[in-house]
Amino acid sequence: MIRFILSRLLYLVPTFIGITIIAFSFPRFLAGDPVLLMAGERGVTPERHAELSAQLGYDKPLVLQYFDFLGRLLHGDMGTSLVTKKPVLAEFLSLFPATVELGLVAIFIAVLLGVPIGVIAAIKRGSWFDQLSMTGALVGFSMPIFWWGLLLIIFFSGYLGWTPVSGRISLMYFFPNVTGFMLIDSLISGQDGAFASAVQHLILPSIVLATIPLAVIARQTRSAMLEVMSEDYVRTARAKGMPRRRVIGVHALRNALIPVVTTIGLQIGVLLAGAILTETIFSWPGIGKWMIDSISRRDYPAVQSGLLLIAGVVMVVNLLVDLTYGLINPRIRHR
Amino acid sequence: MTLLSRGLIAASAIALSAAATPVMAKTFIYCSEASPEGFDPAPYTAGSTFDASAHPVYNRLTEFKKGTTEVEPGLAERWEVSEDGTVYTFKLRPGVKWHSNDKFTPTRDMNADDVVFSFERQADANHPWNQYIPGLSYEYYNSMDMPKLVKSVEKVDDLTVKVTLNQPEAPFLANVAMPFMSILSKEYADALEAAGTKEDLNNAPIGTGPFKFVAYQKDAVIRFQKNPDYWGTAPLIDDLVFAITPDAAVRLQKLKAGECHLMPYPAPADIEAIKADPNLKLDEQAGLNVGYLAYNTTVAPFDNPKVRKALNMAINKQAIVDAVFQGAAEPAKNPIPPTMWSYNDAIQDDPYDPEAAKAALAEAGVENLQMEIWAMPVQRPYMPNARRTAELMQEDLSKAGVQASIVSYEWGEYLSKSMDPGRAGAVILGWTGDNGDPDNFLSVLLSCASATEGGANRAFWCNEEFSNLLQQAKVTSDPAERTKLYEQAQVIFKEQAPWFTIAHSTQYVPMRQNVTGFVMSPLGDYTFETVDITE
Numbered sequence: 001m002i003r004f005i006l007s008r009l010l011y012l013v014p015t016f017i018g019i020t021i022i023a024f025s026f027p028r029f030l031a032g033d034p035v036l037l038m039a040g041e042r043g044v045t046p047e048r049h050a051e052l053s054a055q056l057g058y059d060k061p062l063v064l065q066y067f068d069f070l071g072r073l074l075h076g077d078m079g080t081s082l083v084t085k086k087p088v089l090a091e092f093l094s095l096f097p098a099t100v101e102l103g104l105v106a107i108f109i110a111v112l113l114g115v116p117i118g119v120i121a122a123i124k125r126g127s128w129f130d131q132l133s134m135t136g137a138l139v140g141f142s143m144p145i146f147w148w149g150l151l152l153i154i155f156f157s158g159y160l161g162w163t164p165v166s167g168r169i170s171l172m173y174f175f176p177n178v179t180g181f182m183l184i185d186s187l188i189s190g191q192d193g194a195f196a197s198a199v200q201h202l203i204l205p206s207i208v209l210a211t212i213p214l215a216v217i218a219r220q221t222r223s224a225m226l227e228v229m230s231e232d233y234v235r236t237a238r239a240k241g242m243p244r245r246r247v248i249g250v251h252a253l254r255n256a257l258i259p260v261v262t263t264i265g266l267q268i269g270v271l272l273a274g275a276i277l278t279e280t281i282f283s284w285p286g287i288g289k290w291m292i293d294s295i296s297r298r299d300y301p302a303v304q305s306g307l308l309l310i311a312g313v314v315m316v317v318n319l320l321v322d323l324t325y326g327l328i329n330p331r332i333r334h335r
Numbered sequence: 336m337t338l339l340s341r342g343l344i345a346a347s348a349i350a351l352s353a354a355a356t357p358v359m360a361k362t363f364i365y366c367s368e369a370s371p372e373g374f375d376p377a378p379y380t381a382g383s384t385f386d387a388s389a390h391p392v393y394n395r396l397t398e399f400k401k402g403t404t405e406v407e408p409g410l411a412e413r414w415e416v417s418e419d420g421t422v423y424t425f426k427l428r429p430g431v432k433w434h435s436n437d438k439f440t441p442t443r444d445m446n447a448d449d450v451v452f453s454f455e456r457q458a459d460a461n462h463p464w465n466q467y468i469p470g471l472s473y474e475y476y477n478s479m480d481m482p483k484l485v486k487s488v489e490k491v492d493d494l495t496v497k498v499t500l501n502q503p504e505a506p507f508l509a510n511v512a513m514p515f516m517s518i519l520s521k522e523y524a525d526a527l528e529a530a531g532t533k534e535d536l537n538n539a540p541i542g543t544g545p546f547k548f549v550a551y552q553k554d555a556v557i558r559f560q561k562n563p564d565y566w567g568t569a570p571l572i573d574d575l576v577f578a579i580t581p582d583a584a585v586r587l588q589k590l591k592a593g594e595c596h597l598m599p600y601p602a603p604a605d606i607e608a609i610k611a612d613p614n615l616k617l618d619e620q621a622g623l624n625v626g627y628l629a630y631n632t633t634v635a636p637f638d639n640p641k642v643r644k645a646l647n648m649a650i651n652k653q654a655i656v657d658a659v660f661q662g663a664a665e666p667a668k669n670p671i672p673p674t675m676w677s678y679n680d681a682i683q684d685d686p687y688d689p690e691a692a693k694a695a696l697a698e699a700g701v702e703n704l705q706m707e708i709w710a711m712p713v714q715r716p717y718m719p720n721a722r723r724t725a726e727l728m729q730e731d732l733s734k735a736g737v738q739a740s741i742v743s744y745e746w747g748e749y750l751s752k753s754m755d756p757g758r759a760g761a762v763i764l765g766w767t768g769d770n771g772d773p774d775n776f777l778s779v780l781l782s783c784a785s786a787t788e789g790g791a792n793r794a795f796w797c798n799e800e801f802s803n804l805l806q807q808a809k810v811t812s813d814p815a816e817r818t819k820l821y822e823q824a825q826v827i828f829k830e831q832a833p834w835f836t837i838a839h840s841t842q843y844v845p846m847r848q849n850v851t852g853f854v855m856s857p858l859g860d861y862t863f864e865t866v867d868i869t870e
Contacts (some may be wrong), residue, residue, distance in 0.1 A: 033751070036747035036748075036751050039474070043789055044789055084372055084373055085378075085470055085537070150584055150585070158592060164594060165594055166585050166588075166594075167556075167594075171594075280582060281582055283580045285553060285555035285579075290554065293370070
């Protein structure tokens with residue numbers, strides 16, 4: 001097992017270097033000079049342009065800038081945002097809990113609904129439930145998030161008035177930010193109704209963010225179940241006269257879940273991508289919205305370090321999934 | 336029952352009660368459009384930053400009179416200008432209290448040291464507070480030409496400050512009313528330096544303004560509290576909250592749901608629905624902006640004013656206002672907007688007349704003219720859709736026998752390439768005023784001095800007579816005299832037609848019916864010391 005973990009960790013090194021190169025070059029491939037964007041319609045004299053570029057370190061050759069970036073990275077310095085002039089890492093950390101909270105609730109919803117839907121659809125293959133849920137999954141998978149979010153807001157918040165439009169908690173509540181997780185902080189605050197308000201604010205954004213992973217998980221569970229159900233050992237179990245519930249629950253589902261766990265792990269990347277749009281619609285103060293702002297302002301340090309941090313999170317989660325996979329399927333770790 | 340389902344039930348109970356009772360009395364919620372870059376106004380340029388810093392928290396020596404671009408006394412009670420117009424002596428208002436927070440309690444009132452500090456930290460690159468956060472630059476101080484203009488700032492006594500300029504400059508009083516010239520506390524700066532937390536000057540602002548800063552949670556909410564010791568008229572609301580909501584459609588939903596009282600920048604397509612909503616009302620005003628198409632007046636045949644005039648006649652302005660601005664704009668005939676003093680309303684716009692245009696072009700000896708129209712890739716307050724505007728122009732021009740092709744570049748590139756003197760095409764661009772002074776439009780966009788690299792005169796139009804009028808107006812302090820000069824300058828502009836002036840877009844501010852006292856600012860500021868909420 002330790003060898004397995006070590007080999008997985010070794011894989012991370014080249015991946016990480018690759019990511020630093022992508023994270024560094026991506027914002028620089030976007031056309032647009034941050035100094036010009038800062039100056040806007042007014043224009044900037046060549047002297048002032050040179051002065052500001054030098055101040056920002058963008059007058060050096062790209063290769064040098066890259067090694068500068070890498071060197072500082074190794075010292076734990078992720079740079080300072082051009083816009084807010086604050087350390088990028090501090091900004092990331094202050095916003096990350098909001099994204100994690102939203103992501104966890106979304107994945108919770110996606111798994112809680114997706115797995116049972118997939119299982120039932122597989123067992124009742126060809127039934128109306130199967131057809132309806134798989135059509136639903138296809139629609140959910142191809143739903144434009146921005147439109148979907150706005151639609152839910154207009155219907156549930158605007159028309160019915162059931163849910164708040166946006167934000168993380170009602171502005172009536174004001175308490176210190178202890179963990180950054182609103183559900184926890186609102187409980188700690190002890191203010192009446194704060195937790196309920198936080199939950200209420202989570203409903204729509206987490207549904208929107210859960211939509212795509214839910215569709216993927218449901219489909220994956222269904223196809224994995226179908227495959228497993230036709231395996232010999234399931235037939236044998238059935239032939240032995242084992243109760244149907246036990247055949248499905250113990251023999252089929254447990255084995256079918258292995259690819260599903262991988263799928264769930266892969267959804268973390270999808271979640272973070274979805275968070276960019278979801279957070280923008282729901283004014284959710286997380287890293288997705290922050291990345292969008294940074295990109296549109298050509299805030300190089302924020303974009304490159306932000307990408308790096310996000311990629312790092314995805315890498316760690318995938319590593320954990322790999323390890324979990326190894327745990328539930330002993331064949332993997334011996335390979 | 337699970338924790339979640341219990342929460343859901345409690346949540347729906349809250350939703351019901353929230354729908355029944357109005358938002359807490361005297362807490363005013365503003366759905367702002369963007370996060371502030373910081374709370375020190377000097378290093379930043381975005382209006383949304385000033386709305387959260389300069390306007391609620393700080394004051395300046397002079398202020399813009401509410402709802403106008405006129406300058407009135409602020410922290411300076413009065414001032415004297417020397418005969419030659421180069422020495423300004425400001426008499427400061429006595430007894431102006433600084434805010435306090437949990438780490439700082441002021442021991443003295445605002446005085447001349449604070450004013451000198453607020454100038455010098457921007458002017459002097461070696462000042463200990465110039466780079467209190469590494470990488471700060473003072474873009475407004477620079478772009479308003481303050482380094483060239485200001486010779487010295489001296490404290491005469493505790494309540495008197497003398498500013499000496501290198502040359503007379505009438506717009507100076509408007510410059511010091513701008514957000515970047517907000518007066519910050521030197522005592523607070525000293526305290527932060529001693530505590531080793533200099534960056535708090537940008538995070539936890541201490542000012543003299545109508546509201547005290549309470550807390551900011553990035554990208555989510557900013558909280559302010561009424562300043563009970565405010566030297567001016569005290570605010571009518573107790574708490575001011577900014578709910579940061581970047582998407583215009585979501586802002587409107589929040590406003591409709593009563594989650595905020597007022598919002599900026601509605602989507603033009605939503606205006607009709609807002610007007611129809613019985614819970615909402617809408618303030619509107621012509622914005623302090625102009626959208627234009629600038630010819631390159633140094634390249635033939637566009638160097639001929641007759642050709643430019645002919646092209647101006649070929650374009651149907653009203654059609655652009657209707658289709659692109661959806662009516663939310665006023666067709667522009669002058670380079671400055673009608674809300675600005677010295678606007679010359681006597682000027683007649685070039686009529687839309689494709690036949691006359693064709694004839695005028697033939698008369699000027701121009702046949703089969705081919706030209707480029709540059710359409711910017713972004714939406715700006717003065718131009719909702721440049722691409723569509725360019726298409727309409729293209730169609731109109733073809734009727735006058737002119738073949739236009741549309742080009743575009745990434746925004747930063749667009750800005751720099753459009754300042755290339757050899758540029759072939761006519762450029763769609765615009766301007767939003769900084770300080771309400773006509774000089775801030777005319778000199779910046781049309782003077783000889785700005786027709787050079789680093790300037791913003793994208794017509795490269797250099798008319799001696801026009802520029803001389805501007806120069807004269809700049810050194811004259813009598814507003815009536817200046818008005819005459821600017822009116823004359825607008826006449827020359829119209830005759831010479833370096834631009835096709837497109838439109839002045841309308842600013843809309845939707846708010847709840849129960850909001851009173853909001854005053855729209857021609858400068859596009861959102862300020863709340865006069866607002867109130869009625870039941």
